[in-house]
Amino acid sequence: MEAALKLNAKAIPNLPAGRHGDGHGLYLMVQKRGTRSWTQVVRVGGRRLDLGLGAYPDVTLKEARRLATNNRALAKGGFDPRHGTGGALTFAEANDEYLRWKRFPPPVANNRLSNQRYRWDYTMRKHVLPRIGTVAVAEVTVGQAAAIASAMIDTPSAAKFALSCIERVCQWAIDSGQREMANPASGPKRQIDVPPPTHARFLPAEELAGELAKLDASGCSEAVKLAVRFTALTAKRLCEVRRATWTEIDLEARTWTIPGRPNAKIKEDHVEPLSDAAMQVLHRALELPRSHGVVFTNPSSGDGVMPDSTIRRAMQRAGVAMSPHGFRSTFRTWAQERGENWEAAEISLSHRVGGSVVASYARSDMLEMRRVLMERYACALGMWQPDSRGPCW
Incomplete structure (x- = not known):
């Protein structure tokens, strides 16, 4: 008592x-x-x-x-x-306390969770704190939360994310005894309709070579051209290609081991077989300037990793009618239409096949089957002629 x-x-x-x-x-x-x-x-x-x-x-x-x-x-x-403030917790201070309680790590390069923190910090700094940062968290009103969303109404998803941030901070304040009133962001958040997400644009496999030819004819760097071509041939995520290092590449075994990361989509190491066309790209990449052991290097960056925006802008300027992520859709659609092995195609995309029970029994990574699959895909893209044993570019 x-x-x-x-x-x-x-x-x-x-x-x-x-x-x-x-x-x-x-x-x-x-x-x-x-x-x-x-x-x-x-x-x-x-x-x-x-x-x-x-x-x-x-x-x-x-x-x-x-x-x-x-x-x-x-x-x-x-x-x-x-x-x-003499004990009266402001919203800005409550935000700091919430992030400490949540143990939200500060922004770090190449970390998906830290990228979420970057978006959180940017939203707070740009849209939320200038309006209610000095207001006591116990006194934040529904009208103030709605006004923040109204100022961002041209970008509904960003407005809803801002309200989600406010909602989570205020809920922490309620749970910790810093606020007695109801959560001010819950109501306005329910009123925002966010358009459904659009899928990355893709092209049929037979049209992809023509689009990459536009990039080859452009004035972008050789590293960008090779990185895009390697992304298309392996159907891997652009972030994985940008961060690829020579220590991950086994030129003799013709494999690329993508390391798993706790906060990435791939949490376990993934071994990718490399087709003849992909190997040809790597041999050309060996002639590029070296920086921090990165395959497709950008010497001007601190860690040698090429920025995502550099590749995307180069593709847009060259008139390539798809996004880097669309390469994955091109591969999966091609495999589906040809009746290729479903599991091999999914593993090639680094997707988890089945649930935890299935994974506990199905242990094969289907490496050799996937190697044959990627060779056929390179030929379908028009990037390799098996008879001549040479690239078509």
Whole structure:
């Protein structure tokens, strides 16, 4: 049972010098010269914190108890309750506390989860915090949340994401005792209709060579041309091709081992067989300048990895009528129409085949079957002639 509160509002003006406890770590400090101020002692992770809650009578006993309750809720959740607003948590401060509680990592290159953090930070900095950053999180209203969404109505998905950020921060504030009112973003969020996602544009396999010829005739760098061609031949994600290093390539075994990453779509290593046409691309890439061991290098970048935007802009300027991700759709459609082995095609796309039970029994990676599949696909693209044993480009 919680200890009874000891101080009485009427008796406070007559208290002698000293420290007078009210319970729950809240104290009224009375100086010999008669000044009075509120302090509170809390522990966060075993560490003692002494908090100043303001001077009496500017901060009344009732207000001091309210601030102390909020601070205890934060400390119980493992957060440092010290803030520059005298204990009233602003939305910006609540956002920081929520990210710490969620253990959302800061933005890091080549990390899907950190890219989500980048989008979160950008949305907060650009659209949310300028409007409600200094508002107490307990006082954020439905109208303020709706106004933020209205200013972004030309991009419904971005507006809905902004409201989702506000909703999650305010829900944390409610759960931690920093807010009593209902969540202000839930209602406006339900009112936004986001158009269904559009799939990446793709072309039939027989038309792909003509589109890549446009890129070859353009003025983009040789590294970009080879990276795009390698992406088309392997049907891999552009991010995997951009980050490919020579340590992942086995030229003798003619394989590319794509390392799994905890926060990526591929969480386990994936071995990709390389067709003759793909090997020809790699042999040409050996002649490119080396930087950090990256296959399709960009010497001007700090880590040697070619930016995603560099490749996409080059394709757009050359008039290529599809996106890099569309190469995967081209491959899967070709395999489907030809009646190729379904599992081999899915594994070639680095997709998980079946559920966990199926995966526990089906252990083969179908490497050699996929090697034959990718050879046939390279011929279908018009990038390799098996009779001449040479590329068609």
